[in-house]
Amino acid sequence: MEIIKIHHPIDNNFKNNNKCVLAMGYFDGIHLGHQKVIEKAKEIAIKKNLDLAILTYDHKPSIVYKQISSHERRSITLNDYKMKLFKNLGVKKVFLVNYSFDFQNQSPIEFVNNYLIRFNVDTVVAGVDHTYGSKDADMKNMIGYSDGRFDVCAVDLSSFNDKKISSTAVRHNLDQGDIKTVNNLLGRPFKTLGLVVHGLARGRELGYPTANIEHSEFQWLPSIGIYVVNITIGDKTYNGMASIGRNVTFGDKNPITVEINILDFDHNIYGENVSIDWLYRIRGEVKFDGVDTLINQLSMDEKFTRDFFNKKRG
Numbered sequence: 167m168e169i170i171k172i173h174h175p176i177d178n179n180f181k182n183n184n185k186c187v188l189a190m191g192y193f194d195g196i197h198l199g200h201q202k203v204i205e206k207a208k209e210i211a212i213k214k215n216l217d218l219a220i221l222t223y224d225h226k227p228s229i230v231y232k233q234i235s236s237h238e239r240r241s242i243t244l245n246d247y248k249m250k251l252f253k254n255l256g257v258k259k260v261f262l263v264n265y266s267f268d269f270q271n272q273s274p275i276e277f278v279n280n281y282l283i284r285f286n287v288d289t290v291v292a293g294v295d296h297t298y299g300s301k302d303a304d305m306k307n308m309i310g311y312s313d314g315r316f317d318v319c320a321v322d323l324s325s326f327n328d329k330k331i332s333s334t335a336v337r338h339n340l341d342q343g344d345i346k347t348v349n350n351l352l353g354r355p356f357k358t359l360g361l362v363v364h365g366l367a368r369g370r371e372l373g374y375p376t377a378n379i380e381h382s383e384f385q386w387l388p389s390i391g392i393y394v395v396n397i398t399i400g401d402k403t404y405n406g407m408a409s410i411g412r413n414v415t416f417g418d419k420n421p422i423t424v425e426i427n428i429l430d431f432d433h434n435i436y437g438e439n440v441s442i443d444w445l446y447r448i449r450g451e452v453k454f455d456g457v458d459t460l461i462n463q464l465s466m467d468e469k470f471t472r473d474f475f476n477k478k479r480g
């Protein structure tokens with residue numbers, strides 16, 4: 167898969183040689199609704215024997231419109247992982263556009279002429295509610311802007327349990343810690359990438375060593391709580407139980423850390439790049455009155471986690 171980074175204004179000489187079917191969107195999360203849009207584009211591309219391409223943006227378009235908090239600034243899928251998911255969906259080419267004030271300030275017809283025509287589009291596919299800049303830049307009007315030069319396909323919104331599937335819904339459920347719903351909306355386990363760093367070396371004294379995972383500040387994480395996870399190191403995947411929290415038993419002012427005790431595992435993994443699949447929320451974080459009650463709870467969490475994986479297998 168080729169990734170073409172574009173800064174506005176796009177080079178006058180830019181021309182994509184192969185005709186393509188283009189799916190457009192920021193696609194944060196690549197949830198089932200996004201997948202339906204990309205699958206539709208893929209279906210058309212296969213039928214017409216053309217390349218499947220994506221037009222997406224390097225950061226959230228909303229940062230151009232207003233000041234957003236560092237909490238809102240985060241994404242469900244960071245760019246590297248997003249590109250991997252596109253590749254898995256059969257995408258040949260990604261046009262990764264720097265979303266800036268000048269880019270969004272183009273008129274819709276300028277956007278079509280500057281970008282879509284240069285991308286050599288045969289068909290443009292997006293969700294019915296997709297917009298691509300200022301006023302009137304919607305999918306209904308796209309047919310007029312195309313002026314017969316390409317086809318336009320607006321894909322109906324997908325729903326789950328009668329509710330619209332959206333990135334907002336995924337983020338809301340992450341904030342609620344409702345991983346089961348998150349994973350239903352994504353159609354796969356929610357995944358984050360991170361690096362194993364040193365903590366306070368308290369875990370091994372508790373009998374539950376925990377790999378401390380450093381994340382990108384731009385990664386949207388599940389809310390504080392205890393979760394069943396899979397952790398992948400290299401090409402091996404292990405079962406584990408994770409804590410996202412402030413380790414409140416040891417003080418109220420600790421920073422939020424992500425820590426994972428890996429079951430049936432005993433190895434030094436500092437410095438490993440790992441990926442975590444978030445599978446189930448066990449409970450909230452509790453301030454215990456001492457180390458013994460925390461250890462007792464950890465052994466119950468371990469039992470819950472083992473049962474979870476045994477049931478999955480059975």
Ligand SMILES: Cc1cc2nc3c(=O)[nH]c(=O)nc-3n(C[C@H](O)[C@H](O)[C@H](O)COP(=O)(O)O)c2cc1C
Nearest residue numbers: 365366367368369376407409413414415427451452
């Ligand atoms: C499954 C699991 C559940 C945990 N639950 C709690 C909890 O409810 N309350 C708490 O204060 N700490 C909890 N912890 C965090 C431990 O306090 C933490 O792992 C320990 O302080 C080790 O920290 P260290 O990695 O800095 O050595 C939990 C950790 C794990 C792995």
Ligand SMILES: Nc1ncnc2c1ncn2[C@@H]1O[C@H](COP(=O)(O)OP(=O)(O)O)[C@@H](O)[C@H]1O
Nearest residue numbers: 365366367369370375376377428432433434435
């Ligand atoms: N079962 C295990 N789960 C997690 N980490 C383990 C395990 N066995 C060994 N380790 C190693 O021990 C480290 C965690 O030990 P811990 O005492 O909690 O120290 P720290 O506070 O530095 O994380 C991990 O980063 C990893 O290198």
